[in-house]
Amino acid sequence: MSNAESFADADADLNRAALEYHAKPVPGKTAVEIKKPAATQRDLSLAYTPGVAEPVRRIAAEPSAAYRYTNKGNLVAVITDGSAVLGLGGVGPLASKPVMEGKAVLFKHFADIDVFDIEVYARHPQEFIETVRRIAPTFGGINLEDIAAPHCFEVEQILIEELDIPVFHDDQHGTAIIIAAGLLNALELQGKRLEDARIVVLGAGAAGIASIRLLMSLGAHRNNIYAIDRQGVIHTGRRDLNPFKFGIAADTDKRTMRDALVDADVFIGVSGPDLLPPDMLATMAPRPIVFALSNPVPEIRPEIAWGVRDDMIMATGRSDYPNQVNNVLGFPFIFRGALDARASRINEEMQIAAVKALKDLTHEPVPQSVLDAYGLKALAHGPEYIIPKPFDPRLRERVAPAVAAAAVASGVAPAAPAN
The missing domain is CATH 3.40.50.10380 (Malic enzyme, N-terminal domain)
Incomplete structure (x- = not known):
């Protein structure tokens, strides 16, 4: 059975179960x-x-x-x-x-x-x-x-x-926060720095643009980030850009995704299935990082990607592969922190606090309850564990207070909200 047939059968079973579950x-x-x-x-x-x-x-x-x-x-x-x-x-x-x-x-x-x-x-x-x-x-x-x-x-x-x-x-900031947390850990493991990394982002919709903005706030260089839409690289010379795309445009002579991926350190896909050809992946820099987040079918399937590069760290949007980029790691606890602090908004300082809390949590020993939930014998910070698992009970106690503290420190919440 081919990979495509396997995906189709699994999807059919899931669809039947989902209808039963909802009804x-x-x-x-x-x-x-x-x-x-x-x-x-x-x-x-x-x-x-x-x-x-x-x-x-x-x-x-x-x-x-x-x-x-x-x-x-x-x-x-x-x-x-x-x-x-x-x-x-x-x-x-x-x-x-x-x-x-x-x-x-x-x-x-x-x-x-x-x-x-x-x-x-x-x-x-x-x-x-x-x-x-x-x-x-x-x-x-x-x-x-x-x-x-x-x-x-x-x-x-x-x-x-x-x-x-x-x-x-x-869809903007939740995705961006989880991407940023995972990417910071992956860069550390690959011996690279965000400030120096060359990053290709395929997809310039809500998630893509928000991710680029957040990565720049964390230290990524604008001219090292190449966003790709249907017309190719988003660069400052284009005249078809809306204000949101112009805000992430790079000053570069690269025009295609193929150009941008040569010697790139990071690929982030928030676009659609099977859009990263294996030969393009092969041109990336040593020790690349691939976040293929299209769901259910990623921009490149992990089994294909690993056949091309054995030196990479990879994340997807799927739960059946390591390193699932899942928004549930963020939004419940970000809102929990904002509500607890009675914040008037969720600002960039609060988002960065969430990124750092998620990043740091993966460096700590994993509770047995998490191992049991995922049927694992062991799990530790490394290439297959760069972001926490959604059922980690520590997420609420780490992310929410970090967000609340950042709300107070940045002046969008009172120091001690009344009961």
Whole structure:
């Protein structure tokens, strides 16, 4: 059986299981639970009228009291327009609902954060922005999800500026944070420095652009990063670039991915399946790093890549290979830290704190519970362990406090938020 047939059979089995999982025993993946007693007449008089009037008066007099008397401080909106859903494209808001419910499951399971998933029909980004603006008082944070580039950049920036709660587009920054953490460890293992590394990024959408921006903030040199879109290398001489692509353009005479990959130290793929030919991989520098993150089929399949280079470190977006770049390592704990600190935004300092916490965690001994969860006898910092595993119980206790501390230190959260 060929690799392609093997992938197809596995996908068919997974699809059948997924439909069963979503439909039974009841449709959907989330529900609302009651957190206070509702068994007696007095319980109901406290939960609703007349007792509810007193917290209403307190919040009207002091809006921050909503964090004391309502669920606002632990409630996040996972919200989308359905314009860029997974690898399926613009399937629309209703079809995106299983994904948004799934994100809610991850928030609750990993960080005990409650979520309302909200799917918005919006013909224009401004309609979407206005919808989020109007519903924002309900929430302690906004997780933007599956919004197509380049509109996602504008949507996020406007909402960050206008709202007083954290707004975070996970497809941009969540992916970038996990990539950066893994890459810093991989560079260390390969005896290279971010400041000197030549990096090729295939894909100039939300994840690609955000990753480049974050890597530059961490020390990568702009003219050593070659972003590739459908027209080739994004360089300063091009006249077809929107402001977001121009912000990552390199001053270079390289024009094609083949040009860019010669002697490159790093390849990061956030694009599509089978787009890195083996002969191009062969031209990369000694001890290369390959992050082929297209899912479910990477830009180059690991078994093919290893047949070309035995000196590389590789990561994918798949759970059945080592070094899975998975956003669940980031967003639940980033929001947990932001909510705990009562931050008004998630800024670059908080993102970098998350990168460093994730990077450092892989240098520590791995708990037995993680080994048991993945059926492993041993796991240690090295070429097949450059980022933590999603079921590592230490993620919440390391990443969330680091993010909260960075929020306070950078001035976007009070030093001691009130209860």
